[in-house]
Structures are given as C-alpha cells and as structure tokens.
Amino acid sequence: MQYHSPESFAQAARLAAEAEGVTRFLAGGTDVLVQLRADIVTPDTLIDIKKIPGTHDITRNGDGSWTLGVAVPGAELGEHAGLVADWPGVVEAMNLVGSTQVQGRATLTGNLCNGSPAADSVPAMVAASMTATVTGPDGERVVAVEDIPTGPGRTSLARGEVISALHIPARGENAGDAYLRFIPRSEMDIAVVGCAVNLRLDGDTITEARVSLGAVAPTVLLVGDAAAAIIGSTLDDAALDRLAAAASAACKPIDDKRGTIAFRTEVAGVLAKRVARIAYARAKGEIIKGHHG
C-alpha cells in the first residue's frame, strides 16, 4: 500500500490519476480505516488530503454563502455558532454521525463519497442545495451534491477526481432546514430512514422547499413532489398529509436486516412531517435544538 500526503488538490488529483488498483482518499478515515481493518477494502493507494492548506477552514463568504474545507470534522461544524445559526439542519445531520470520538474525525465529504444510501449528512446537504468543487487532472468543475452518489458505494467522480471544497448557498431571510433519522435505538446506529427539509417562508406561506430522503433507495433522493406538496401552503394538516404521501410514494426501499419495505415507506412519510415542522419553526425564527435519534 502506498500512502501519500499531497500539498495541493492538483497534486492529489495527479496522484490519483496515476495510481493503479484501488485508491482511497483519506479524510477522517472513519470509513476507510474501518473497511481496511475489517478486510473489506484494502486500498493500494491512500491519499491523505488533510495536509492540503484550507481543508480545515470554515469560511463565510461576502455574499453570505459558506465554503467548507473537506477535512473539517463534524465536531467543528457543531461548534461553529454562525454555521449552526444559518444551517442547523446540515450541522445536526452531520452531528448524528457516530460518537464523540468519530465526530472528531468524520467529514461531510467522506460521508458523501463513501456512497452509503443511509449516510446521514447527505439528505441535509441535498436539501440545502449544496455543491462541491471537484478537482481533476484537467481542472475544476462544480457539481450539485445530489449528483455525486450513483449507487451504494459508488459515485460519479471519475478516476483522478477529488472533492476540493463544499459550498452552501447564502441562507437568506425567513428560511430554515432540519434533518431527522429513524433508528431503533437512541444513538450509534445507522439510519433506517433519513429525511431533510429546507424551506423558505413569505409570512406564513412556504415559497421554496427541498425535501430529501435517505436510506429508502439506492441513493439519497431529492423528492420534488414532496416539495411541491408544501410549497404555497402554511404547512397545515392537509399539506402535511400530502407531504407524507409524496415522501412515501418516492421510496424505493428494500427489505433488509435494518427494516422492511413497508416500514421504511410508512416512516418516510412520518419523518417528513416531523422534519417539515421543525424546518418551518426554524424559518419562523424559533431555536430548535438538534434531535438525536
């Protein structure tokens, strides 16, 4: 196994493009090293991106948008008051990952690129319209987060491509986001269903919304019908029922050790309602603390 710690993304991309066999980038390592030790994936090349300048920074840009370094661990997101105020849903989703120990290492980028349909932060990133800068041997491109995972353990990144930064749009006025997951226990578990909602109000009426579901299909879903179900409403009971129905209808889950098709489909609707209420309350200016479990 070859271990590299490049000092720029261009160099990282070059190393990855030239490498043979199985290549992994090493962000927090909470997937990579676990898979290595469990004899699931033994990379031939390991490219540690943590030494690249800027990868630990959380930056608020002049227009109110955010740029996140790809090595920022969950714990630092949770300790950043400005980010928590703007994007509580994204932060609470990432903070659900693992334990205190895991939070000290695990990153949004790793969660995204590991490609798990149940990854907790991904629905929240999708709902927040986040994008990623991807650096490849031939330069950079910007990609919507929802376009990165393509199936369990797979992404749309080409050989030699590495995510060099994540971006969150400016929060703007009268808006809020939230994420909830269903797990049978209270923590240290993997989402059976995950749901994120991001919305904006004009008065009491929802004018913009994005609804995303995790663990109910081979990739995280952006559910347009679910958003349409609440746009134009005040999140009254009828709108919530429409939302639940649209969320359930979008599910294409499997029966497995973690839950049944019927259960996931039903609970996706239940969670969508609960999450929408939190996002709505946050858009109204209420402070609602992160939910665990």
Next chain:
Amino acid sequence: MALDDRKSDGFTFVGTRPNRPDGLDKVTGRARFGADASAPGMLHGAILRSPHAHARILRIDTSKAEALKDVKAVVTRADFSDKVEFAPGLEGDFWNILENVMAGDKALYDGHAVAAVAATSALAARDALKLIEVEYEVLPHVTDVDKAMLMDAPVIRQGAADYSVPEGMHPNVVRKHESGHGDVEAGFAEADLVIEDHFTTEATHQGYIEPHACLATLGADGKGELWCCTQGHWIVQKTCAALLGIETANLRVTASEIGGGFGGKTTVFIEPVALALSRKANKPVKLVMSRSEVFRATGPTASASMDIKIGMKKDGTLTAAQGTFRLQGGAFPGGPADFTAMCAFAPYNLPHVRQVGYDVMTNRPKQAAYRAPGSPMAAFAVESVIDELCNQLGLDPIEVRLKNASREGTKASYGPRFQRIGLVETLEAAKAHPHYTAPLKPGQGRGISCGFWFNHGGETSVSLALSEDGSAQVMVGTPDIGGSRASMALMAAEVLGIPYENIRVTIADTATLGYNDVSHGSRVTYASGLATIKAARHAVEKLCERAAKKWGIPVDAVKWENGCAVPSGPNAGEFDPLPLADITADMGRTGGPISGHFEATPEGAGVSFATHIVDAEVDPETGKTKVVRYTVVQDAGKAIHPTYVEGQFQGGAAQGIGWALNEEYIYGADGRLQNSVFLDYRIPVASDLPMIDTVIVEVPNPGHPFGVRGVGETSICPPLAAIANAVSAAAGARMRQLPMSPPRILAALKADG
C-alpha cells in the same frame, strides 16, 4: 471451639460496600485480559470459516498457504485426536465440541471453522487463509426451529437423537423432555377462561465486550500452557486435553481477567485450535477472535417456538397450564429445551401442569449458555398469557400472581417440593413499590412478570493461606465474572475477623488448586463462597489450636471472636484475647504455616425468584419503544456486597431490554448470518436505558452458611415478558414475537386497526 454453622445477622463485613479489588487495574488498563498476553517467539493464529450454512467438505488444499515464508503451521481436523467418540444426545459432548471447533466431513453453519493458520503476524495469518482452497458441495440448509422439525427438512446429522425422542420424529429432533403432574384436561375444564397462544423468540448473543482470546503453548512432550479468557479453566483443561489427545494434568490453564461471559465462555472455541497450531509449529500461538467471528462462531442462546395454554377462574385461581417448547441450539444437541420446560411454570402452584420440550438441530452455531439458559423465553410466553388472562378477567396482575405463587412446600411444576423461597416476598415488595402505582402518561403501558431460575452448586475447591503479618490470601477456582473476589474477601473477613483490605483473593490456575466447575449457574457466591467460609473456618480451627497450645488449655476451651482467640468461658481461664496477627507472627515456630482448605459439591444452592415492573412508551407512528421506568425486585438470600448484587439485577434487565426490543440473529435465505457486527446486532446503548431501580429481598437460603442465593441469572428471566406486557399495553396489541423491533410493532399496530 464454638462455630455456628449458620449466621443470618450481626454481620460486620458482609453487607457492606467496599471498593472492588480489581477496580484500579481495570480503570488504569493494568488488568490483563485474554488478548493481553504475549510470549517470546509468539505466532499469530487465524481461522478459516465456512461461508456456507451446510456443505460437504470435499477437499482442503493448504499447500499454497504452507508455502508462505511467514506461515509456520496449518491445521485441519486431522490435527486433533481421533479417539474422541461420537455418541447420541449429550453423551458425546467432547465429540460435539471437537466437531464445532474444527469441522469434520461437513461445514454445519456459516462461520464453522474448517482450517487454521499460524504465522509470524496477525496480518500474514489473515492473508494466508485466503490461499487455502476448500472445495464444498453445498447442501440444503435450515435455520428455523419449526422448519427444522418438518419431515422434509434437511437432515443435519443422522443418529444424533438420544433415547428420549419418540419414533417418527425428524432426525433433527435430538432430545425430548416431558414433565408435570395432575390432569391438565380436568384442570382446563374447571377454568372460566382458557387462553392458548403461540410465541417465538430469536437467538440472541451474550454480547460480552471481550472477544475470545488465548495464548497457547504445546510442546512435542505433550506438556502445555494455556492463557485464556474463560468462565472456567478446569473445563477448558479437560476438554482441550481430550481434543488434543494429551493428559489433563499436563496442560496448565490460567484464566485471564475476563471482559464478560454471561455463560458464553463456559466452553471452548479457539483454545484447542491454538494448541494444535502450537504443537505443529512448536511455538506459542496467540488467537484472538474478531467481533464478527464471535457472532458467527461462538454460542448465542437458542431461538424458541412455544405453545402455551393456561386456564384461570374468575377469581384469578390458575386451574391448569400446559406448554410445548421447541428450541434450536444450532447444529448440535444441547438447546436448553429441558430447562425452558422446567422453568416455565415454576413460579406457580398448579394442581395440573404439563410441559414438553424439544431440542432441535439447525444450521446455526452451537448454542452456549446465556444467563439462565432457556428460562427467559419460557417466562416470555407464560407470563404473556397470564397477563392476557388478567386483562380479560379484569384482575390485578400482582394479586393474581400472589394468589397462585409457589411457596415453601409447593410441589414445583418440574417435580420437587420447594424449600424456603422468596417469590411472595418479591411480589409483596413490588406491590408496595411506588413504581407500581405511579401514574402513566398517554402512550405508555406497564408490564410485570415473575421469573425463576434453579441456581447451581457444582464442584468447588478453595484454599486460604495466612501470612506472617496476619493478612490472608484466598485461592478460588471460579473466574470472577460478577465481583466474586470482593464477595469472597468479605465472607473470609467475616469469619477471620480481619479487615477486607487485608485479604487478597486470586483466581488460581489449574496447577495450583483442585478441580472447580465453571462460573455458571449463579453458583460462585454460593458455592465458592460456602467453600471460602469453610476454608476460613478451617484456618480458624488451627488458629484456635495454636492459642490453646500457647495457653495450655484444651482446644475446645478456645473460641474465635472479632479476629482474636479468646477463652470460651470463665472456666477456661483468664487470658488476654490473642489477635490473629500475633498467632501468625509465630506460626513458623508453633507448628508451621496456617492455611485452610475446603472442597465439596454443595447441593443447597437454593432456587431464586424475581418480579420486575416495566413502563414502556410506544411511538404509534413509528413503532419505536422506549423503556421509561424499570424496577427489579429479586430475592438474593443474603446480599454479601449489595452494590454487586444491584449490578447483577441491572445487568439482567439491560440485557433483557436488548433481547426484547432489538437484538436478534438475522439469517438470509442463503443461511448466512446477516448482522455479525454490533452496528446491526443492536444491543442497547447507554442512552437507550432508563435508570434501573433495584430492590434486594433477603429470604435466607438454608443451604448456605450466610443465606446466599445466586443472583446472576434470575435477573434476566422476567424482562422479556415484563417488557412485552408493557409494550402490548402501550400499543394496545399483544406482541407474540421477539424482538419487538419497530417494524414488528408498527405491523401489529396496523393489523389491529
């Protein structure tokens, strides 16, 4: 010398809560567990396991692995004794264990060991496994207990059934138990309400935090050393010697500090393999299981399918009860169907009762004991039906249980008459507990259940030696899995009259003490405790003799009081009390070292009962359950170290919560275990548990000098039922299948309307 044989009050040390003797070692990391041993020149072992649930092994080619420079030995079944003979049922126990630790002609479950490697590093050993070629002929498999009994089920092993199984049953049914008394049909005819129902439970793992680990050395001279985490090293010694074909006494086994066992470390898995590798490589070999290996290839408990029928009169009197219990214990005989049947109705005084148990083989790992093996599932089924009877007849569940409770003199459902027991006392304490009458919030339900376990005595040997400075060392042979070193020290302190801190209790290895049964059956505080008390009394006799000699009076004119020899009465003469340390200071000159010893197979373990109260809350939209309040009431006979007793009570409840709500072995259609890691095998995490309140009831056991009854197992008997009753009340739907995972609860809620 006067020594009361029994003592029930006026204790100085017993009943106090001193610091645990192993505490500092454990919090500083100084404690040495199974994987913490190493030896010069040590090799690392790894085991190749079958990916198939059932397959004939046609060929194993180890040559590529053996050709590696780092590989020093490869073993298969051929490297074990060929003198271990097959026999039906439990008669052929060594053969069953050998077949389990290394497959013979067939791989019998996903994870079954088929070969093993010793190499210069753990990584090299792991990679060498990939070079071993095994040709399998995959056979049809069965993992479900009911399906394994059907006539068209694949046969796991012909001839494994013993004499108890009637003609005409499938060969996978290997033992049958039947017991009871009276005429159940007549009893059901007297009832105002009879409920008959079917219940199932899944296999659960003990979930001890320390995976199995050992360090083995075995030379060409047939002499060996073994360090391992185990609940009983004499059984390891005996079993390994048989499997390797060496003399028992030539293998010295030392028990490491142990990170949990709960019954699962009462047998061997990797130890004979490490010894075989060591013998072949002529080097020490260390073997450490991964968590996945622990799940796939050590013993979970059995899964169960049960039919219960109980009759009750309008006033709550039970008229008759009957149960059929089918347990699968993996690909070997030994599923505890007999215990399940015998425990099922033990809490109740029944004129008419009948229970039948079937031990069934499937393509799963060989079950091992798990805390009161067989009893928790029986309680789940029986206590659910009693709860339903109470609901339908509008009766208070504790009053009904009190009305029917087994007492001293009751003929037990499984045969004997109970001696002094404490079931009624636990029920009275539960009734009086504020929990029982506390208001419930909407969406919450309350459940109660009783539970029973036999407890065990077992072969026991203890030695105690006094030091010149008056301190004492106690050598016991039962690994400390629940705080027994503290309890032994307290009991020895009580007899000797010296402080707890001056007594060090050590788990002796097999070369330094006589045979001891494993730490199981809740036997340690009872049996090793009894032996410790008697060994201490033996030393006290000698101390009194030395005093008598010094004073020149007869030995029966000396008694032992508060750590001193004193004249037994005014006629004995006027002498100042002679403290223990004064006697031991001179012992070399007054007759030599002073030690005490006791060995026996004590028979008076004293059965034990508990009553649990649980409040559960169910989310009607997701089926998720939260246990919001939990109270354990259990008879301890006498709590030697109450903090440890409470810990046992809480631990049983915590494991019960996992078993009831989320833990289960999940098999795919391919017969492979789907969830062999803690991510998907969902034991409760700390935040899943409420504070578990405890009430220690003390109804002394006449079979122990201080009244001790074992407490380690009974605590896991009521939880499944108590939680199921609480969840059923909260959900408004009877839950008949464990675990009550959210998908099952949500499905039950939907089915109910």
